Every structure is written in C-alpha cells, then in structure tokens.
Amino acid sequence: MESGERTLTELFEDVVARFPDRVAVTAEDRELTYQELDHRAAAVDRRLRKAGVGTGSLVALLVPRTSRLVAGLLGILKSGAAYVPLDPGYPRERIAWTLKDSGVTHLVTTHELAEPLGDLGVGFVVLDESAAASEPPATAGPGDLAYVIYTSGSTGVPKGVEVEHRSVVRLFDVTRDWYGFDEHDVWSLFHSVAFDFSVWEVWGALLFGGRLVVVSQESARSPEAFHELLREQGVTVLNQTPSAFVRLAAVDETARHPLTAPRVVVLGGERLEPAALRGWFDRHGGERPRLVNMYGITEATVHASYRPVTADDISAPGVSPIGVPLPDLGFHVLDEHGRPVADGSPGELYLSGPGLARGYLGRPELNKERFVEVPGPAGTLLRCYRTGDRVIALADGGYGYLGRADDQMKIRGYRIEPGEIEAVLVQHAEVSAAVAVAHDYGAGDLRIVAYVASGTPADALAPRLGERAAAVLPPHMRPSAYVVLTELPLTLNGKVDRARLPAPTAEAALAPVAVAPDTACELSGSERRIALIWQSVLELPEVGRDTDFFDLGGTSLSLLRMFGQVNEEFGTDLDITVLIEGATVEALARHVDAALSGTAPTA
Structure with a gap:
C-alpha cells in the first residue's frame, strides 16, 4: 500500500482491483468478496448522492453487526461524506441527541432498527440487498472528514471528534513496518463502530486485502463464544481492551483447544496492568502471538504509542508501560503551568503531529481549551492536544502511563495515582483486574476502595490483599476496603464501567487487616x-x-x-x-x- 496524499476510499479501490475475489468480510449473515463489498457500498453511495449527500456532508450510521455495517460505512465514504457511527445499543434519546448535535441530514440504517425509532427529523437510507457497479469515489480529499466519533465529555455532554482521511491513512503508514499487515491476515471487528478502536480493526483489514470477521453482539458479550469464533475463523490480528482480554485469556486457560492462530494481539483503550497477563505468558510466551500495548485517544486517531509487552513486564510493579510515540507524533510532558518537567518526573501528556483530529464538532471553546499551542524547537509553536493523561518518561526511552489527571485522588492531603495501587493488587495471583476509587463515606470522609476481580471469596482474599498493600504501599495509599467481584463491569467499549461499581458495604467489603476470631x-x-x-x-x-x-x-x-x-x-x-x-x-x-x-x- 503506497498511500501518499490519498483517501481511504481511493486506497480501498486499489485493494478491490488487486484482490476482487478474496473474501473481505465474514459475518453471521454472509461472506462478501472485495468486489461484492464494493458493489454493495456503491449502491449505498448512489442512493446517498441521489438524496443530495456529497463531499463535506455528515451521515449517521446505525447498523447491527452484520456485513451491512461494513457496506454502509464504505458507502457513506464513497459519497464523499463522513460517517457518524451510532451503536444499536444506545437509548433512543442518545441517538436523537447525537443526530441533532451533529447536524446530520441522513441516517443509514436497517428496516428493523428504523421502525422503532420513529420520526427523528432526518432522512432514512435503509440498507437492502441491492448492489451496483462501482463508480469513482466522490471528490473528497485527504483533508476531508472520514468520521465523527462521539466520546464522553468531562462535563457529562458527549463531544464529536472530527478525524480526516489523511490521519487514518498515515496511522497505517507509520505502523506498517512494526506489524507487516498483508492480505493473509484475518482481523476481528470486536468493538462497536462507535468506538474508535473499530477504525483500526476495519481499515487494518481492508487497506491490506485481509479478511474482516464481524463479531456479533452475542459473541462480543460472551468470552467463551468469542474464543470459539476466533479459533474457528483463524483470526491472526486480535485487538482488545485489557479488561476484555483478561476475560478472554481466562477462557483460553481452560479451553480444550487454546488459540493458536493469532500472531499479534494489540491492547489499547485503557490502562494495561502487565501482571494481569501472567497466565497468558505462562501458556503462550511473548512471541506467538506478540502482545503490544498501544496507548491512544480518539483525538489522536486511535493509537499514539507502541510497546511490545515482555515477560519481564509481568513481574515489574509500577507504572503501565506505553512505549514510544508513533514515528510522526511528538510526546510533550508538561507541568500544570505548561512547562516541560524534569527527566523522570510525572506530568501531563501533550501530543503533536499529523495524527491529531481536526477538532471537536461545533465546540469552539472546547477546541481552544484542548487543542493548544506549545513552544517547539527554534522558537516555533506546535499544535498539540492536551490529553489530560499523566505519564512519566522511563529509563528505556519509552513512557509509563500513570492515569487520568482527573482520576487523581487526594486523601489526607496526599495526591494519589490510583494506577499505582491497581498495579500492586494485580500482582496477586488470584486477582485478574483491579480498580481503585475514592469513596465518600460522608462529611468529606474520602477513603480508597479497591474493586478486584477474582474467584476467591472476599473473606479469604481481602486480608491477603491488605497484607500485600501494607508491605508495598505507604499508609495513605492503602485501600480501606476491598470489594471482590467475579468480574468488573464493562462498558460497551470493553472498558471498566466505574459508574456500575457497587457501593462498598460492611458485608461486601472487608478491611485490609484481619481481626483474630477471639479478639x-x-x-x-x-x-x-x-x-x-x-x-x-x-x-x-x-x-x-x-x-x-x-x-x-x-x-x-x-x-x-x-x-x-x-x-x-x-x-x-x-x-x-x-x-x-x-x-x-x-x-x-x-x-x-x-x-x-x-x-x-x-x-
């Protein structure tokens, strides 16, 4: 793939010409070759253009996890428009709000989803089984929008991130030497199309002639079913959030037929605790598949760093290693006044480079706050995105992720990074995942509560975790209570859902220090x-x-x-x-x- 200054759709047309008869998409409803997928997308393109959609337009996409999802996405891009993805699991009110906020005029969807939505004030383009001969893509250029994905906002109001074609294209240009993706790879589309991890999954397959396996909602929710799908389809490139991968790894540990096809597992979307991968490394090692941690954010086009996970990481407590920036991105670690921190000191990460999004849709004040200029070399100014993430430069030349700046806890006057506590807890062999949060017991009495995923009963595990915390952490960083769950709740995107963590109670949470029975x-x-x-x-x-x-x-x-x-x-x-x-x-x-x-x- 030689991209230059070209669009995703132009590059896709090249792949269709090279591999017309190779299978492009495997889904529950059907398989489509590249030529068949191109023709189905062309039918969507034709209907959209007839409806007045063109370059610069925004079109919403609301389609179940079937082959039609990929055809609808491609059809929108062929028309010159950018897609605004919506998850079928969203409430109607969320869908209506997003349509209004984005200003879309049309929604590409299916009959079964369109009927219960009713009148949403937009034109429906309902997908059918029709196909059309491919025509040249519309005159969208590399600087035009490819998609607008909505992410949660700190104010509680979602914000649409505008990403251009060239930002996605260069993502695969700068990572191709690391991964060597080609037409023999099989990718799983595990994530919701409304989560930007899906951008990596879709185009990682379609820009190289690979096969994209669309994971049904039922399989995505069941680690057992997903494991079986990966094995049956021979998926070679697997992409997971650490929380979701821990569940999959637990299934693989007891599976009659462990996974053998994956050659690389890309982890991203949330903080990785390497110790949680101990069992996986014991069974598979770190070479086949290779496990790679990629820190990233939607505003920097999916991924921003690269770090192969090693066996040594498993037993090394401390920060979560995220590696080096992608070759065309810059990492700038600044203090609260916007000044560079000393080497080895923590600070907030600012990102620069061509991966940055255009900005937030219709949010000029937020753009000024988050997309800022910082001093660069020779007196220049660099356009940067202020991530709100805290990192630290490591001795090996890479970076370690500490957590969100707004996740910091202040307990008894101390500023505490929850990630440091979580890293200690996950080192315990019986804990597969951990989250530390500040819980208000009333009157401003904040205490650290640790939520851990384990199959060990709380009354047996909590005292042992308390002993470990007491041996490693200073008093102000030790959890006051432990809530043991069989698994931590996840969002639709596979991240830990903190809002669904249960409140600690005397029955569910035990203090870290055991009390003698006869005391x-x-x-x-x-x-x-x-x-x-x-x-x-x-x-x-x-x-x-x-x-x-x-x-x-x-x-x-x-x-x-x-x-x-x-x-x-x-x-x-x-x-x-x-x-x-x-x-x-x-x-x-x-x-x-x-x-x-x-x-x-x-x-």
Missing part, C-alpha cells in the same frame, strides 16, 4: 464500647483492640468523627493528641478510663 471476647467494658463506635464509623463488622485505626482504613476525617463520638459516649473532653503514639482501641480506652478516674493513663 472481641478480650475487650474490656470501655474497649467494647469504643470498638462499637469504630465499627460504626469505619463500617466494619468487628475491630481488634491492638489494630491501628488507619490500618483499618481510617482517614483523618473519620478519626475526628470517631474521636468526637467517643468523647460524647463517655462524657469526656479528651484532646485528639492523646493518640499521637498510636490510635488503637486499647490505647484510647486507657485514656478514657484515666480521664473518668482522674488518674494518669498507665502504659
């Missing part, structure tokens, strides 16, 4: 009353007389609440400094007993 019977009267207050404030089923308050998950705010309740319970006026040498039930009870008797506390 409760050893408590004196005052100790028992204080312990009950601690249980209430910390939301724990029991506490020990010699366990430190902070080791049980307490924070400075919860300590103040607890201390106030103790003074109220006993009618004392103790100062909190009495706990300066140790905040245990036993120590506090000694001070309470001394205050009530008018004597000095005994050691």
Whole structure:
C-alpha cells in the first residue's frame, strides 16, 4: 500500500482491483468478496448522492453487526461524506441527541432498527440487498472528514471528534513496518463502530486485502463464544481492551483447544496492568502471538504509542508501560503551568503531529481549551492536544502511563495515582483486574476502595490483599476496603464501567487487616464500647483492640468523627493528641478510663 496524499476510499479501490475475489468480510449473515463489498457500498453511495449527500456532508450510521455495517460505512465514504457511527445499543434519546448535535441530514440504517425509532427529523437510507457497479469515489480529499466519533465529555455532554482521511491513512503508514499487515491476515471487528478502536480493526483489514470477521453482539458479550469464533475463523490480528482480554485469556486457560492462530494481539483503550497477563505468558510466551500495548485517544486517531509487552513486564510493579510515540507524533510532558518537567518526573501528556483530529464538532471553546499551542524547537509553536493523561518518561526511552489527571485522588492531603495501587493488587495471583476509587463515606470522609476481580471469596482474599498493600504501599495509599467481584463491569467499549461499581458495604467489603476470631471476647467494658463506635464509623463488622485505626482504613476525617463520638459516649473532653503514639482501641480506652478516674493513663 503506497498511500501518499490519498483517501481511504481511493486506497480501498486499489485493494478491490488487486484482490476482487478474496473474501473481505465474514459475518453471521454472509461472506462478501472485495468486489461484492464494493458493489454493495456503491449502491449505498448512489442512493446517498441521489438524496443530495456529497463531499463535506455528515451521515449517521446505525447498523447491527452484520456485513451491512461494513457496506454502509464504505458507502457513506464513497459519497464523499463522513460517517457518524451510532451503536444499536444506545437509548433512543442518545441517538436523537447525537443526530441533532451533529447536524446530520441522513441516517443509514436497517428496516428493523428504523421502525422503532420513529420520526427523528432526518432522512432514512435503509440498507437492502441491492448492489451496483462501482463508480469513482466522490471528490473528497485527504483533508476531508472520514468520521465523527462521539466520546464522553468531562462535563457529562458527549463531544464529536472530527478525524480526516489523511490521519487514518498515515496511522497505517507509520505502523506498517512494526506489524507487516498483508492480505493473509484475518482481523476481528470486536468493538462497536462507535468506538474508535473499530477504525483500526476495519481499515487494518481492508487497506491490506485481509479478511474482516464481524463479531456479533452475542459473541462480543460472551468470552467463551468469542474464543470459539476466533479459533474457528483463524483470526491472526486480535485487538482488545485489557479488561476484555483478561476475560478472554481466562477462557483460553481452560479451553480444550487454546488459540493458536493469532500472531499479534494489540491492547489499547485503557490502562494495561502487565501482571494481569501472567497466565497468558505462562501458556503462550511473548512471541506467538506478540502482545503490544498501544496507548491512544480518539483525538489522536486511535493509537499514539507502541510497546511490545515482555515477560519481564509481568513481574515489574509500577507504572503501565506505553512505549514510544508513533514515528510522526511528538510526546510533550508538561507541568500544570505548561512547562516541560524534569527527566523522570510525572506530568501531563501533550501530543503533536499529523495524527491529531481536526477538532471537536461545533465546540469552539472546547477546541481552544484542548487543542493548544506549545513552544517547539527554534522558537516555533506546535499544535498539540492536551490529553489530560499523566505519564512519566522511563529509563528505556519509552513512557509509563500513570492515569487520568482527573482520576487523581487526594486523601489526607496526599495526591494519589490510583494506577499505582491497581498495579500492586494485580500482582496477586488470584486477582485478574483491579480498580481503585475514592469513596465518600460522608462529611468529606474520602477513603480508597479497591474493586478486584477474582474467584476467591472476599473473606479469604481481602486480608491477603491488605497484607500485600501494607508491605508495598505507604499508609495513605492503602485501600480501606476491598470489594471482590467475579468480574468488573464493562462498558460497551470493553472498558471498566466505574459508574456500575457497587457501593462498598460492611458485608461486601472487608478491611485490609484481619481481626483474630477471639479478639472481641478480650475487650474490656470501655474497649467494647469504643470498638462499637469504630465499627460504626469505619463500617466494619468487628475491630481488634491492638489494630491501628488507619490500618483499618481510617482517614483523618473519620478519626475526628470517631474521636468526637467517643468523647460524647463517655462524657469526656479528651484532646485528639492523646493518640499521637498510636490510635488503637486499647490505647484510647486507657485514656478514657484515666480521664473518668482522674488518674494518669498507665502504659
């Protein structure tokens, strides 16, 4: 593939000419050769042009995971328009909002999806089984839009990211030497077309003459069914979010027929914890398939970095390695004032280069905020995208991903990167995934709660995780509670869905420090009353007389609440400094007993 300054559709026409009879798409409904796919896309193109669609237009795409999805997408591009993908799983209100916000005039869809939508104020172009002879693509150029994909916004309002043809074309130009994609590759289209990982999957196949296997919604939701599909179809290039791949790897571990066809697995879309791949490496090694972590964002056209995952990464705690920038992109790590950080210091990542999106559709103020100019070499100014992601330059010349700047937690005055905690927890052999979040227990009492995926019961696993955290992490970074789930909830895009994580409860979440079974019977009267207050404030089923308050998950705010309740319970006026040498039930009870008797506390 020699791209130069050409469009996706022009390059696709070249592939059709080279491989007309090779299978281009395999889906539940049918297989299509490149020539058949081209003819079906041409029929969509003809109907769109007849409806007045042309270069510069935006056309919405709402199609199930069938061969028609690929034909509809290609047909929109052939007309010169850009596609605005919608997922059939979206609520009608979300679909209607996106249509209005994007300003599209037409929606390419199917009969079964169009009927329940009703009147949405746009023209419907309903896909059928017709085909037409291919005609030259419309006069779209490399600088015209290929798609507008909506991503979640920090304000709660989605924003449409405008990506041009040339940004997608150069993505495959600059990565081709790393991967060697060709007509013998089989790709799976696992992700929703409304998630930009799908751009990599679709064009990775179609620009090189490969075969694209469209994964049905049912198979995408079932790791077992997906594993079987990958094996049956001989998929050689697999693309997954780490969360989804961990589930697939668990199936492969016990499968009668493990996967053998993949030659490369590309991981992206969210933070990778290499330790979660321990079992996979034990079975498959790191050469066949090769596992590659690619950090990326929609605003930089899917992928921005490249990092093969090695066996050494599995046992190396710390940051998530994302490797080096793609050859035509620049990484700039800046502090909160927009100045370069010292080598080895964390900062916010700014991206520059031809992979950057045109901007956000209809969001001029947001464009000014996120697409900014930073000083470049020789007094120049570079157009950069401010990612909001925190990274650090590593000694090997690559970068490590720390997490979102807005995911940072501030606990007891400390700024905490949740990724550091998650990396420690995933090192445990019985944990396949972990997420650390700040949970407000009321009155601003923020504590770290860890959610882990494991098949081990919580009462057995939580104390062991607590011991590991205590051995590795400073006190302010240790989770106050652990919620053990069989698996973490995922979004439609395969990322961890934090909004669906259950609230921690005394039954579901256990404190990291185990309490001896016979501790409760050893408590004196005052100790028992204080312990009950601690249980209430910390939301724990029991506490020990010699366990430190902070080791049980307490924070400075919860300590103040607890201390106030103790003074109220006993009618004392103790100062909190009495706990300066140790905040245990036993120590506090000694001070309470001394205050009530008018004597000095005994050691």
